[in-house]
Every structure is written in structure tokens, then in C-alpha cells.
Amino acid sequence: xxxxxxxxxxxxxxxxxxxxxxxxxxxxxxxxxxxxxxxxxxxxxxxxxxxxxxxxxxxxxxxxxxxxxxxxxxxxxxxxxxxxxxxxxxxxxxxxxxxxxxxxxxxxxxxxxxxxxxxxxxxxxxxxxxxxxxxxxxxxxxxxxxxxxxxxxxxxxxxxxxxxxxxxxxxxxxxxxxxxxxxxxxxxxxxxxxxxxxxxxxxxxxxxxxxxxxxxxxxxxxxxxxxxxxxxxxxxxxxxxxxxxxxxxxxxxxxxxxxxxxxxxxxxxxxxxxxxxxxxxxxxxxxxxxxxxxxxxx
Amino acid sequence: xxxxxxxxxxxxxxxxxxxxxxxxxxxxxxxxxxxxxxxxxxxxxxxxxxxxxxxxxxxxxxxxxxxxxxxxxxxxxxxxxxxxxxxxxxxxxxxxxxxxxxxxxxxxxxxxxxxxxxxxxxxxxxxxxxxxxxxxxxxxxxxxxxxxxxxxxxxxxxxxxxxxxxxxxxxxxxxxxxxxxxxxxxxxxxxxxxxxxxxxxxxxxxxxxxxxxxxxxxxxxxxxxxxxxxxxxxxxxxxxxxxxxxxxxxxxxxxxxxxxxxxxxxxxxxxxxxxxxxxxxxxxxxxxxxxxxxxxxxxxxxxxxxxxxxxxxxxxxxxxxxxxxxxxxxxxxxxxxxxxxxxxxxxxxxxxxxxxxxxxxxxxxxxxxxxxxxxxxxxxxxxxxxxxxxxxxxxxxxxxxxxxxxxxxxxxxxxxxxxxxxxxxxxxxxxx
Numbered sequence: 001x002x003x004x005x006x007x008x009x010x011x012x013x014x015x016x017x018x019x020x021x022x023x024x025x026x027x028x029x030x031x032x033x034x035x036x037x038x039x040x041x042x043x044x045x046x047x048x049x050x051x052x053x054x055x056x057x058x059x060x061x062x063x064x065x066x067x068x069x070x071x072x073x074x075x076x077x078x079x080x081x082x083x084x085x086x087x088x089x090x091x092x093x094x095x096x097x098x099x100x101x102x103x104x105x106x107x108x109x110x111x112x113x114x115x116x117x118x119x120x121x122x123x124x125x126x127x128x129x130x131x132x133x134x135x136x137x138x139x140x141x142x143x144x145x146x147x148x149x150x151x152x153x154x155x156x157x158x159x160x161x162x163x164x165x166x167x168x169x170x171x172x173x174x175x176x177x178x179x180x181x182x183x184x185x186x187x188x189x190x191x192x193x194x195x196x197x198x199x200x201x202x203x204x205x206x207x208x209x210x211x212x213x214x215x216x217x218x219x220x221x222x223x224x225x226x227x228x229x230x231x232x233x234x235x236x237x238x239x240x241x242x243x244x245x246x247x248x249x250x251x252x253x254x255x256x257x258x259x260x261x262x263x264x265x266x267x268x269x270x271x272x273x274x275x276x277x278x279x280x281x282x283x284x285x286x287x288x289x290x291x292x293x294x295x296x297x298x
Numbered sequence: 299x300x301x302x303x304x305x306x307x308x309x310x311x312x313x314x315x316x317x318x319x320x321x322x323x324x325x326x327x328x329x330x331x332x333x334x335x336x337x338x339x340x341x342x343x344x345x346x347x348x349x350x351x352x353x354x355x356x357x358x359x360x361x362x363x364x365x366x367x368x369x370x371x372x373x374x375x376x377x378x379x380x381x382x383x384x385x386x387x388x389x390x391x392x393x394x395x396x397x398x399x400x401x402x403x404x405x406x407x408x409x410x411x412x413x414x415x416x417x418x419x420x421x422x423x424x425x426x427x428x429x430x431x432x433x434x435x436x437x438x439x440x441x442x443x444x445x446x447x448x449x450x451x452x453x454x455x456x457x458x459x460x461x462x463x464x465x466x467x468x469x470x471x472x473x474x475x476x477x478x479x480x481x482x483x484x485x486x487x488x489x490x491x492x493x494x495x496x497x498x499x500x501x502x503x504x505x506x507x508x509x510x511x512x513x514x515x516x517x518x519x520x521x522x523x524x525x526x527x528x529x530x531x532x533x534x535x536x537x538x539x540x541x542x543x544x545x546x547x548x549x550x551x552x553x554x555x556x557x558x559x560x561x562x563x564x565x566x567x568x569x570x571x572x573x574x575x576x577x578x579x580x581x582x583x584x585x586x587x588x589x590x591x592x593x594x595x596x597x598x599x600x601x602x603x604x605x606x607x608x609x610x611x612x613x614x615x616x617x618x619x620x621x622x623x624x625x626x627x628x629x630x631x632x633x634x635x636x637x638x639x640x641x642x643x644x645x646x647x648x649x650x651x652x653x654x655x656x657x658x659x660x661x662x663x664x665x666x667x668x669x670x671x672x673x674x675x676x677x678x679x680x681x682x683x684x685x686x687x688x689x690x691x692x693x694x695x696x697x698x699x700x701x702x703x704x705x706x707x708x709x710x711x712x713x714x715x716x717x718x719x720x721x722x723x724x725x726x727x728x729x730x
Contacts, residue, residue: 047386047410047411047412048383048386048387048411049386049387049389049411049412049414049415063726066726067723067726068719068722068723068726069702069723134555134559135555135559136559136563154551156551157500157549157550157551159705159709242551243501243551243552244501245500245501245551245552246500246501246549246551246705247500247501247503247698247701247702247704247705247706248698248702249702249705262380267383267387267411269387
């Protein structure tokens with residue numbers, strides 16, 4: 001009756017728990033605990049040194065719907081989402097299809113070229129776009145010398161063009177990233193399927209819609225969810241490219257949340273946390289819809 | 299064996315880097331009682347830091363030879379604000395230095411939000427009447443002084459006299475003129491020279507505030523926003539929009555666009571801002587001798603406009619263990635010492651708002667870049683005319699919404715509804 005002796009399975013289980021423990025504890029301390037704290041904070045208001053329960057308790061949550069600037073930021077974020085994500089994903093899938101061609105020469109070079117923007121830091125690529133589209137920047141010089149523009153146009157100082165620049169920058173950076181997923185998906189499709197389609201007389205367009213897209217479906221859904229999630233949390237481009245400007249016309253939700261918590265002289269942590277939870281709920285809802293639409297098992 | 303060596307090296311590197319990151323935080327800690335050392339957070343190596351070094355040298359030479367001022371340079375003013383927010387939010391002030399340099403427009407909100415983070419200067423030996431009244435109105439909260447002014451935010455209007463001459467004008471035509479006359483001259487200047495007569499940062503638009511102050515008006519009245527019903531405010535916004543539309547005023551996209559493109563990039567024939575903009579103007583050596591400064595136009599004309607924008611003061615923090623030394627140091631340097639202010643001006647271009655210190659020989663010297671004009675004494679003199687206007691914790695929030703309104707008007711919204719929008723958003727942000 002030696003109780004120190006453990007069975008083999010129990011031993012292995014114990015070892016498993018030991019391996020899991022450090023990461024789990026870290027996730028709890030670094031992620032879940034702050035989330036709970038942020039949720040509590042979202043019901044408080046006042047200076048960060050002396051936070052009080054809001055009165056009424058849902059004040060921060062009702063406040064955001066009356067906050068025109070927050071609504072502008074929600075509108076901007078969805079505008080980026082609706083325009084950028086479809087264009088980007090279609091481009092990515094087309095590029096992946098092109099670069100998956102067996103007979104294409106220098107495949108590696110092309111793939112690297114498309115993927116390379118993803119390897120650049122968010123800040124540096126945003127700054128590169130900022131200087132490209134500056135009033136005295138490359139794009140203006142080219143357009144003016146080609147005679148398309150009469151005089152230099154202030155891209156980042158005009159609301160609609162600043163939004164456009166952000167969308168172009170996003171597409172430039174993230175298309176390659178999504179393309180890599182599609183490439184991986186495409187490589188899992190047996191070439192014989194295409195051959196069979198060819199024998200049956202299907203042209204390129206028909207094979208694309210009849211074979212590639214259905215077989216890539218899980219990957220497409222995954223990239224969709226990831227892109228939606230990423231765009232809803234869009235921050236770097238708004239901060240570095242336009243600083244939310246001109247005069248907050250291009251600000252995103254995350255940027256506005258940041259401004260409310262760490263912006264100069266504000267430290268409005270209660271309100272910022274409440275808005276962060278709003279974004280969290282939005283992401284969750286969209287992800288669930290996406291999964292439901294994409295799930296064909298039942 | 300090799301692996302072991304490798305891991306040892308890696309551990310070593312990690313340990314060193316951890317110590318290295320911990321080191322600056324240690325340096326910031328407050329001094330102990332009876333010490334001769336004070337620590338201070340400040341930003342701008344070309345402006346504020348030389349001023350603090352000047353004060354340190356002055357105190358060493360004239361009071362305490364063992365005195366050491368430990369200046370911890372921050373990359374921007376927001377770093378100091380964040381440090382105070384962090385310390386106050388966590389209730390742990392031990393990471394704060396003895397003294398911080400703090401932006402004037404933020405201090406009222408910070409004292410209101412974090413009263414424990416500051417030390418009142420009620421018994422400091424400084425003759426407050428020797429300072430510009432407007433400047434002190436920031437650091438005085440409920441009649442209690444909290445800060446000692448370092449610089450002077452008096453707004454100047456600098457013009458390229460050579461370009462004005464090309465258009466047939468002199469700087470005298472622009473001194474005491476009305477904004478309508480200014481716009482006429484500006485149009486002519488743009489036609490003749492292709493340069494704008496004024497530029498500003500469109501995202502942090504300080505023009506409405508300064509133009510209002512030149513009229514003696516404020517964006518706030520009795521602690522509430524005063525925008526749509528403020529006739530002066532509406533007129534000023536209309537003038538600003540007119541200036542943009544007639545190519546007299548150019549709005550940069552952000553601060554660096556404003557300084558680097560419009561001023562250093564030589565796009566403008568005029569610069570109006572707090573006088574701390576002078577070092578930026580001076581960064582174009584080939585324009586030396588072509589600039590001169592004067593006061594602001596006003597709506598009515600016939601009188602000169604005086605305003606102020608930005609600037610900062612020194613504040614003792616709640617972490618200071620040696621308040622007596624800190625007070626003595628501030629009183630005997632920035633409290634009115636000519637030695638400190640002369641050296642601060644020479645080394646950093648920091649202009650005082652201390653009236654007696656602004657009369658020294660150094661201040662009366664002509665400045666070559668500004669066509670030999672004795673600009674420093676002019677600025678101190680101008681500073682004494684600035685009318686104090688009602689300040690508010692929400693200064694920058696207000697600036698942001700008014701800036702958005704201007705943007706909306708430029709995109710076709712009408713002035714009244716855009717300003718009403720701004721006012722309602724500002725009231726909302728203020729919790730009114």
C-alpha cells in the first residue's frame with residue numbers, strides 16, 4: 001500500500017500538467033487577469049488615481065453611443081473593413097493561383113516579392129506610405145510630371161484621400177500574408193483533380209470556381225475571420241500614417257481607445273475599457289456569423 | 299561543453315540587458331533628505347535642457363558648490379505626463395523625480411486629477427509680481443502657486459521682410475492691421491512669391507486659441523464651452539476658413555509636416571506661434587537676416603494683438619524628499635536670477651517671462667537672424683501685454699473639436715452647424 005507509487009498513466013498525466021502549467025499560468029496572469037480587471041474598470045469613471053463606480057453603472061457603455069467621435073471611428077473602421085478585406089482577399093487568391101502554376105519560372109522570387117511587405121514592421125511600412133503620399137512625395141511628383149495633376153495634392157490632408165491611402169497601404173501590406181495561406185491550401189489540392197476537370201472540358205474560369213474555391217473554403221473562412229479581426233483592431237496605420245487626421249477624419253476604433261487612455265492629458269481608462277469591450281463584442285459576433293455561414297457540415 | 303558555454307553567454311547577455319533597462323529607472327528616484335542632489339525630468343535637448351543646465355551652474359556658483367542637478371532627458375513632453383499618470387494611477391510615486399518640467403496647458407487637469415502628485419509652493423521666496431500674469435495663470439490653481447515658469451509662450455508673428463518688399467509691403471503694414479487687411483496682403487504674397495503668409499498644424503490647430511486671445515476672448519466661459527454663442531469665435535473661424543480658401547494659410551497634416559515641410563521647407567513667408575518656434579525658423583541658414591517679428595493682427599485692426607501659446611513650468615513632485623532644497627533651487631534660479639536666464643537664452647534660446655530678468659544686456663542684443671532686431675527684449679515686452687483669458691482642463695480637447703469643425707467647414711459644412719457639433723461634442727467630453 002505504498003501511496004507514493006503512481007500508475008504509468010497518472011505519471012504521464014502529471015508530467016503533462018507540469019508542462020502545461022507555466023504557459024497556462026502566464027496566460028492567466030498576462031491575459032485573463034487584465035481582461036477581468038479591464039471589465040471591472042469599464043464600469044468606473046474618474047481620474048485614474050481615484051476611480052469610482054460610474055453612476056449609473058452602465059454610464060461608459062451608454063456614453064459611447066452618444067459620442068459622435070467614437071461613432072465616426074466605428075464608421076471609419078467598417079469602411080476600411082468593407083472596402084479593403086474583399087479587395088485584398090480576391091487579390092490574394094488570384095495571386096496565389098498565378099503563383100501556384102507548376103510551369104512558372106522564378107516562382108520563389110515572385111512569392112518572396114509579394115510576401116515581403118509582411119516582413120516589414122508596421123510602423124516602417126506606414127511611414128514609407130506616408131512619405132510616398134506626402135504633398136512633396138513620390139506619388140505627387142510622378143502625377144504632376146505626367147500631367148495627371150495640375151499641382152501637388154495633399155493626399156493625407158484631405159479626408160477621402162487619406163482614407164484611400166490607408167486602404168491602399170493595408171492592401172499592399174496584407175495581400176501577401178493572405179496569399180501564403182491560399183498557396184498552402186492550393187498545394188493540398190491534388191493536381192489530378194485539375195487534370196480530371198481539364199479532360200471533362202472545364203476552362204480555367206470554371207475550374208477556379210468549381211474546384212479551387214470550394215476546396216479552399218476552410219482557408220478562405222479562416223483568412224476572412226483573421227482579416228475582419230485584424231481590421232477591427234486597426235491601429236498602426238491610423239496612428240502612423242495619418243495620426244487619425246485630418247482632424248480625426250480617419251481615426252479607427254483602436255486609435256480612439258488609445259487616445260482616451262494614453263493620449264496626452266486624458267487617462268480616461270474607464271471609458272476606454274468600455275469601448276475596448278465594445279470592439280471585443282463586435283469581433284466575437286462577426287466571427288460567429290462567419291463560422292456559421294462557413295460551416296457546411298449540417 | 300559548447301552548448302553549456304552558449305547558454306552561459308546567453309544568460310549573461312540577458313542579465314546584462316535586464317540590468318541595463320533597470321538602470322534609467324533607478325536614476326530617476328528622488329533624492330534623500332540632506333542631500334545636495336535633485337533630479338528632474340525634462341524634454342528637448344536644444345531648448346529646456348540647456349536652461350536647466352544653466353540653472354544648475356548658477357546654483358553651484360552662487361549657493362551650493364556641491365549641488366548636482368540630475369537631468370533625466372525624456373523624448374517628449376508626453377513622456378513626463380505619462381510618467382505622472384502611471385505613478386498616480388498606481389499610487390507609487392517612487393519612480394518620479396524631485397522636479398518635473400510640465401506643459402502649462404496640462405497642469406490644471408493633472409493637479410485636479412492627481413492632487414497628491416504635486417507640492418504647493420505657497421511659502422517659496424519668489425516675487426510673483428515680477429512674472430507675466432498670463433503665464434502664472436496656468437500654474438496657479440485656486441490662488442495657490444504650483445509651478446515656477448521656465449519659458450515664455452508669448453506668440454510672435456515673424457515675417458520674411460524681403461518677400462514682403464517684393465509685394466510692395468513692409469512689416470509695418472502688418473503691425474496692428476486687421477485680419478481682412480492681412481488676407482489681402484496674403485493673397486498678393488501668394489500670387490507674387492508662391493508662398494503662404496501663414497501655416498499651422500491642421501491636426502493640432504492652435505490658431506483659434508491664439509486669435510481669440512488676441513481679442514481678449516476665451517473658448518470657455520464660467521467653466522463651460524463658449525463657442526456658438528461667442529460672436530468673436532464664430533468670426534475668427536470664418537476668417538481662418540477664408541484664409542485657407544484664398545491660399546493665405548496652409549494647414550499641415552501634422553506637427554512634423556508643419557515644422558519640416560512648411561517652415562524649414564521654405565513654403566511660407568510668415569510664421570505665427572509661441573516664440574519657441576524661433577529655433578525652428580532659424581534652421582534655414584540661407585534666410586538669415588530676412589526675418590523680422592511683430593505682433594498679431596486683430597479682427598477690428600487698429601490695435602496690436604497679443605497672445606500666448608504653449609510653454610512649460612517646473613513643478614515639485616509628491617516624491618520629493620527634499621522639498622526645501624527644491625524650493626530654494628527654484629527660487630534662486632528660475633525665480634528671477636539673471637545669470638540663469640541669460641545663460642538659458644544664450645544656450646537654449648529660452649526666453650523668460652520674468653520681467654526684470656528680461657531687461658539684461660543679453661536680452662537687449664540684436665539678433666542677426668532677425669535682421670538685427672532685439673527680438674528677445676521685444677518678446678518679453680510683448681508678453682507683459684498678453685491678456686489672461688479663462689483657461690480650462692479641456693484646452694486640448696477643445697482644440698481638437700474646433701480643428702475638426704474647421705475641417706468639416708472646408709469640406710462644405712456650414713459654420714454654424716459645424717461649430718454647434720464641436721460644442722456639443724466638447725460638452726459631452728467634459729461630462730456636461
